[in-house]
Amino acid sequence: MIFAALWEGYKLVGSPDGTVVFGVRVLPRADDLSMPHLWTVFERLGKPELTGGRPVWIVILHACVFTFGITAAGFVAGALIGLLLAVLMQRFQLVERGFLPYVILSQTVPLVALAPLVAGWGGTIMPAWATVAVIASYLSFFPVAVGMLRGLQSPSASGVELMRSYAAGWWRTLVKLRFPAALPYLFPALRLAGAAAVVGAVVGEISTGTRGGIGRLVIEYSREATSDPAKVYTAMLGAALLGLFVAGVVSLLEVPLMRHRRHVEVVTL
Template identity: 55%
Template sequence: MSELLATEVAREDQQRELPRPARVPAAVRRTATALLGVAVLLVVWELYRALGPVTGVEVGGQRVLPRADPRSMPGVLDVLRTLGEPEVAVPGSRTVGQAVLAACWGTFRTAAGGWLLGAVVGIALALPMQRFRLAERGLLPWVVLSQTVPVIAVAPLVAAWGGRLQLTPTLTWQPWTSVVVISAYLAFCPVALGALRGLQSPSPAATELFTACAATPRQTLLRLRVPSGLPFLVPALRLAAAQAVVGSIVAEISTGTRGGVGRLVLEYAQQATSSPGRLYAAVLGAALLGLAAAALVSVLDVALLRRHRPLEAPR
């Protein structure tokens, strides 16, 4: 028996000494997968432009695939060339790429405000829903139901109601304030659901341990529920960032607020006949803005989850 045990121990030591294959970091894999998906999409786009019918594909009298002509589907290189063209035929005017960057920066600022406001509201709703069962039954259905109302219908109402508000004698409701509120309207729901799921994630054994140690609700919240809820909250915040960008763009289009990429999409859509590449350049900027917002929130994943500690019973 001792010889068999010694043989087994020696075999395990040999296996430990064998070099293990290097693992590709998860962030690198996700980035490579995303880039591969974009590349496949661009290849499909160019193949359809080259091989697709000029009049599009119709089924039952309804067009299900777009026209493959240069005006409806400009090439990728054409869109990239459009970024270097002057926006207006005036010497010294900014290029289309500069206009898209400026518009994306304007939308990013309002989306950041909406994300912050939505995160605060979402967490403020999740705390009482976790603490009191009655609050969860009363608030949770309304949180979910709020996302079924189209933003394009809510935006004019918020702009009209806000325009009548006089916050202080010197502080009035600005058009960008409506955009921030509408952006927060889309951002708060995933935060509320993610925070609630995270706060409820500790096992019954862990909560019973804190109860046995006479922990107060505040101690249980800070030492158990919040650390356990971070893996649920960070993805919710990432989704909320993308939702905030979408809300800002839709609000800019619905309310006519200038300075953002949503308004730029409207302006370039009017020029789609003569310069279709400009519209796609604005849409490309909006898509990259959403990805950048979600990537910035991923910094929280590194800052918070890597410092996540196991539960610590109160002393």
């Protein structure tokens, strides 16, 4: 609702030529070609994509389902890689010192530049959708690795000493103490990873030319921006809703795990 109010409010008071400061346009044009009314976009969803074809909302729904499958594959792979890296960095300080800077540095590489390279490397040994899933996992592993590492390191020193007094080894301490303590850090990281996986899948589809997904629709519909501007925003709306849906699915996974989370309380005298 806030976004809709801002959109229509700016369209009402904004300049059709945009706002220019020192020769640089800082705010977009508010004309119907650049910013159609939101109700025009929703009306376009119910109209045929092409003359005599399916409604736009059905085409976008099928594209979102396709992209969701790729996103799920990339998210699962990225989450597993992130969890493994976090456990290794918590277990071995040398691994943390050696890998953590490169994990952070990896996120500074522009995805638009990386996607064609991944497509070129993997195009001969795996299908196009798997290449896009690799790109999605590349973005999704980072928040999981960093968030989980912080969570695994969150137990207090007294809690760790209590586990040692019980002669608990590293694995039992990880399962009984560190992992339950890390859950509040893990799920926000997973939500970020889910949203990042959607971004990676959409950008990967655009960069590699993979057909069938919402990213490809964004490119195809953008070619009609001058004649049918509302159609362009229907694809963008589908991509945004897909990101919200993925974040919602991850949030649903949080409920049963947090319900059975074991709270470790240490009483020091």
